[in-house]
Amino acid sequence: MSPTTETLTAERILEATEEVLRRHGPAKATVVDVARALGVSHGSVYRHFRTKAALREAVTKRWLDRTSETLSAITADGTRAPETRLRDWLAALFEAKRRKAGDDPELFATYMVLTGETGEVVGEHLADLTGQLTRIIEAGVASGDFAVPDPRTTAGAVFQATGRFHDPGYHRVWERPGAQEDFTALVDLLVRGLRGRA
Amino acid sequence: MSPTTETLTAERILEATEEVLRRHGPAKATVVDVARALGVSHGSVYRHFRTKAALREAVTKRWLDRTSETLSAITADGTRAPETRLRDWLAALFEAKRRKAGDDPELFATYMVLTGETGEVVGEHLADLTGQLTRIIEAGVASGDFAVPDPRTTAGAVFQATGRFHDPGYHRVWERPGAQEDFTALVDLLVRGLRGRA
DNA sequence: CAGCTGACAGATTTCAACATCTGTCAGCTG
DNA sequence: CAGCTGACAGATGTTGAAATCTGTCAGCTG
DSSP states (O other): OGOOOOOOOOOHHHHHHHHHHHOOOOOOOHHHHHHHTTSHHHHHHHHHOHHHHHHHHHHHHHHHHHHHHHHHHHOOTTTTTTHHHHHHHHHHHHHHHHHHHHHHHHHHHHHHHHHHHHHHHHHHHHHHHHHHHHHHHHHHHHSSSSOOOOHHHHHHHHHHHHHHGGGGGGGGGGGGGHHHHHHHHHHHHHHHHHHOOO | OGGGSOOOHHHHHHHHHHHHHHHHTTTTHHHHHHHHHHTSHHHHHHHHHHSSHHHHHHHHHHHHHHHHHHHHHHHOTSSOOOOHHHHHHHHHHHHHHHHHHOOHHHHHHHHHHHHHHOHHHHHHHHHHHHHHHHHHHHHHHHHTTTSSHHHHHHHHHHHTTTGGGGGGGGGTTTTTTHHHHHHHHHHHHHHHHHHOOO
């Protein structure tokens, strides 16, 4: 009945790894720690993940995917106007990041280190997010609310333009007094650009 | 006649410091090194700069000011249309940064460390740049080319939106294949937003 | 006597011996 | 015999003593 008697799965290893990372931080979290937390030898962990880097990458992917899922609900809600969805999507992204950074700064710092180590996984996450943005903008073009030459390119531009409000590197400015106003001003400017109209 | 016989001025110390930073990098450049390069004792350097931090700050300010000056020529050129000036100004900023990062990566890395250490000086530099942007946008509003509620706020939004193309933290993406296209797409979107029109 | 020097205390950095970790694998165990 | 263990080699991290640096200042020098 005790956890140590259950089968060792990739899932259980990932959970234990998250816990070890939370406790010790990214610099001191070792594979030996993870094995100890699970009551197995570290050799067993290597049976499920080829390297320490692969293990960390899997943890990072899980974390990133959780954010994507929340936003995809907004993306997929076809009952609301594209402009509203775009504004809500960007606001939700900003809010989610700001909460993660503010609620548990140490854990956030840990994930900043992890995403910095990872090449592929972060790239896929960003591609996923710009993909969602592309769909919202395409919907806006279809409904006539937006007028842009190429939704895919424009989605990339919108994502890059709002980087200051979702790129973890800027987390220090998210809590500054005027941050919310700055965000609103930027989104207003971008939305005006999307409407095009000309 | 030899340099060691000339009077020791703040200016000469700054030049020597730049040279020492270029040679040894930010981590190993010491005040003793600077003094040795000038043929004086390190106590003399402390006569002109209260601390090592103040010395580095002065070097940083000089470097930042050189960029501001180039751009202010574009800002002040009242003979050209505001939209053209805005596009040129942003392009010149991007180009200047990209060249600095590409031509001498080590020196660029050095200045990234220096700007990271400095609080005040960098803030003033950013205020200067957004001030220039504000003047261009105000000119656009006056001429009827732009329609925005508050030029100051909008200038801040434009500056933040283009951060990916001037913030040193992003220097790695400046040389990537699609960077120029991404930049153009973003500026186009922002300019459409500025025209407002509605 | 204005400006520079160099010795000094305390803070910071370097370096090398030591400890721990990563990744592998032959063999144990249920 | 599938899955786990634990000993091992090489890589990486820790530690603390020695070296260097920062910032001060009493006194030298032109």
